[in-house]
Amino acid sequence: MPKKKVSPHLRKHVADRALGCCEYCMSQEYYLTHGFSIDHINPVGNSDPDNLALACQGCNNFKFTKKQAIDPESGTYAAIFNPRADEWKSHFRWNENFT
Numbered sequence: 001m002p003k004k005k006v007s008p009h010l011r012k013h014v015a016d017r018a019l020g021c022c023e024y025c026m027s028q029e030y031y032l033t034h035g036f037s038i039d040h041i042n043p044v045g046n047s048d049p050d051n052l053a054l055a056c057q058g059c060n061n062f063k064f065t066k067k068q069a070i071d072p073e074s075g076t077y078a079a080i081f082n083p084r085a086d087e088w089k090s091h092f093r094w095n096e097n098f099t
């Protein structure tokens with residue numbers, strides 16, 4: 001397994017690129033009490049910036065090492081959202097009350 005250490009400089013690059021928002025749920029790090037993590041999109045991939053995403057603890061804990069999850073609409077396995085390859089609005093939407 002490749003070494004996965006993320007330097008402080010690389011962490012800042014990823015956080016700045018994400019504008020301080022979780023790249024999965026769009027929560028803003030500024031308003032949360034827990035610091036965000038740097039997620040390896042491909043959990044067995046390297047620490048190249050294209051394989052890294054800023055993630056809140058909730059999303060990071062849910063995703064963990066998964067690359068697929070059950071799609072609640074189809075009931076079949078589907079690839080987990082990839083913030084480097086997928087468009088957020090094609091996968092998620094806010095409720096009418098923005099929750």
Ligand SMILES: [Zn+2]
Pocket residue numbers: 022023024025026027055056057058059060
């Ligand atoms: Zn999140």
